[in-house]
Amino acid sequence: MAIEEFGIKENVVGRSLKELEKYGTEGTGYFGKVLMSSGERPVLGSKVLIDLTSPHLILICGKRGYGKSFSMAVLLEEMARLPLSIRQRISVIAIDTAGIFWSIKVPNKENVQELAEWDLKPQGTEISVLVPRGRLEFYKSKGLPVDGAFTIKASELESEEWLALFRMNWNQAEGVLLSRIVEEVREKLGTFYGIEDLITAVKQDPEAEKVAKSALVNKLLFALRWGLIDKEGTKIKDIVKPGKITVIDVSAYRQTIGMEGTKDIIVALLGKKLFEERMLYRKEEEIKLVKGEKRESVMPIVWMFIDEAHMFMPKDEDNIALKVLLEWVRVGRQPGLSLVLATQRPEKLHPDAISQCDLFISHRMTSQPDIAAVSALRPSYMHQGFDKYYSEMPKSQGYALIIDDNTEKIWMIKVRPRFSWDAGVTASAFLT
Numbered sequence: 001m002a003i004e005e006f007g008i009k010e011n012v013v014g015r016s017l018k019e020l021e022k023y024g025t026e027g028t029g030y031f032g033k034v035l036m037s038s039g040e041r042p043v044l045g046s047k048v049l050i051d052l053t054s055p056h057l058i059l060i061c062g063k064r065g066y067g068k069s070f071s072m073a074v075l076l077e078e079m080a081r082l083p084l085s086i087r088q089r090i091s092v093i094a095i096d097t098a099g100i101f102w103s104i105k106v107p108n109k110e111n112v113q114e115l116a117e118w119d120l121k122p123q124g125t126e127i128s129v130l131v132p133r134g135r136l137e138f139y140k141s142k143g144l145p146v147d148g149a150f151t152i153k154a155s156e157l158e159s160e161e162w163l164a165l166f167r168m169n170w171n172q173a174e175g176v177l178l179s180r181i182v183e184e185v186r187e188k189l190g191t192f193y194g195i196e197d198l199i200t201a202v203k204q205d206p207e208a209e210k211v212a213k214s215a216l217v218n219k220l221l222f223a224l225r226w227g228l229i230d231k232e233g234t235k236i237k238d239i240v241k242p243g244k245i246t247v248i249d250v251s252a253y254r255q256t257i258g259m260e261g262t263k264d265i266i267v268a269l270l271g272k273k274l275f276e277e278r279m280l281y282r283k284e285e286e287i288k289l290v291k292g293e294k295r296e297s298v299m300p301i302v303w304m305f306i307d308e309a310h311m312f313m314p315k316d317e318d319n320i321a322l323k324v325l326l327e328w329v330r331v332g333r334q335p336g337l338s339l340v341l342a343t344q345r346p347e348k349l350h351p352d353a354i355s356q357c358d359l360f361i362s363h364r365m366t367s368q369p370d371i372a373a374v375s376a377l378r379p380s381y382m383h384q385g386f387d388k389y390y391s392e393m394p395k396s397q398g399y400a401l402i403i404d405d406n407t408e409k410i411w412m413i414k415v416r417p418r419f420s421w422d423a424g425v426t427a428s429a430f431l432t
């Protein structure tokens with residue numbers, strides 16, 4: 001919304017009129033420019049800024065290769081450039097399913113020309129990239145700029161989560177055995193045990209059948225090699241740091257059979273802990289406010305970016321991360337939890353993730369089922385169908401339709417070029 005009466009020339013999305021009056025453009029990020037006219041040579045107009053200070057549910061859609069991950073990278077670059085006073089209240093976590101966001105660190109030398117046309121320059125951005133511990137050496141050997149490793153604490157996994165990890169269920173003998181072993185070991189060892197302890201317990205189990213036992217031991221040995229789960233686990237406060245952007249690379253096990261469940265577990269546990277901690281701190285903040293003190297606490301508000309969100313929040317399947325993420329979607333804004341979800345398959349995404357979003361950003365879409373899925377959004381201030389918007393959108397990458405519930409306005413924009421190098425185009429070379 002261009003608010004000339006407040007002396008603001010840019011357009012701000014995600015911020016209500018009241019907030020604009022109070023805060024102006026402070027705490028917004030430069031996302032792109034308004035598309036004035038499409039056609040052969042699209043004409044761009046004034047800047048579009050996006051609010052990064054209040055909690056939001058942002059959904060980024062679009063067919064493959066049209067700029068979803070790119071737009072996420074632009075938002076991450078902007079989060080890193082917020083004024084320090086604001087940045088210190090925010091912590092950003094990006095779940096990287098394709099292993100591409102590390103390149104936000106590297107200035108975009110190949111795109112100097114396009115950046116110059118936007119009056120911008122190549123720049124690196126300070127982010128911290130964490131990979132599962134078992135994959136750290138691999139990443140380092142490839143020369144990727146990784147900052148550290150993370151692990152999950154074994155005792156934090158409930159039996160339900162162990163089952164999800166191996167994609168097992170209660171109907172299988174191994175599944176039943178696994179749940180029983182987890183409970184037994186927990187009772188015996190408390191909160192300090194590892195996969196080795198589970199293996200020993202399975203081997204010593206007097207009741208289970210031999211076949212189920214050896215099948216389960218094999219699975220656990222496999223998991224041991226992943227190097228993801230250990231006795232200690234990375235502390236949440238080492239991941240969620242005020243003013244920091246942390247990329248959690250979950251791409252490592254993506255194509256390995258038997259390991260598909262790992263990325264789900266990582267998101268589920270992280271999402272659960274962040275939710276619980278923010279709920280607690282929110283209370284502390286409220287109490288301070290009641291006492292007339294400043295609303296501050298050690299736990300920053302959190303933005304979680306999830307690329308390829310349909311993997312974690314599927315519509316017709318179950319996923320261990322789904323329940324947690326639905327909590328974020330439904331009530332996360334109250335404790336200060338924002339989500340930025342990207343998907344090329346809105347049709348496969350849980351409908352709540354679509355209906356609850358307050359900022360909808362869509363790159364080009366052509367598949368009718370996907371367009372039909374987002375059409376559920378169609379707000380009263382939208383005067384033409386989605387099909388019409390998509391047909392008017394220039395066919396090259398980076399253009400997007402924005403539907404902003406905060407201002408009840410609709411925009412057609414071009415997302416700005418990245419300051420950083422785009423690994424999306426070459427990531428496969430590193431992963432093979």
Ligand SMILES: Nc1ncnc2c1ncn2[C@@H]1O[C@H](COP(=O)(O)OP(=O)(O)O)[C@@H](O)[C@H]1O
Pocket residue numbers: 062063064065066067068069070071397398399414415416417418422424425
């Ligand atoms: N705003 C943009 N400006 C310039 N090029 C873009 C823009 N958005 C996307 N692209 C180009 O399109 C390619 C694919 O974008 P990407 O974000 O990886 O697609 P996806 O939607 O599949 O995540 C990028 O590698 C980049 O070359």
Ligand SMILES: [Mg+2]
Pocket residue numbers: 068069070307
């Ligand atoms: Mg992508």
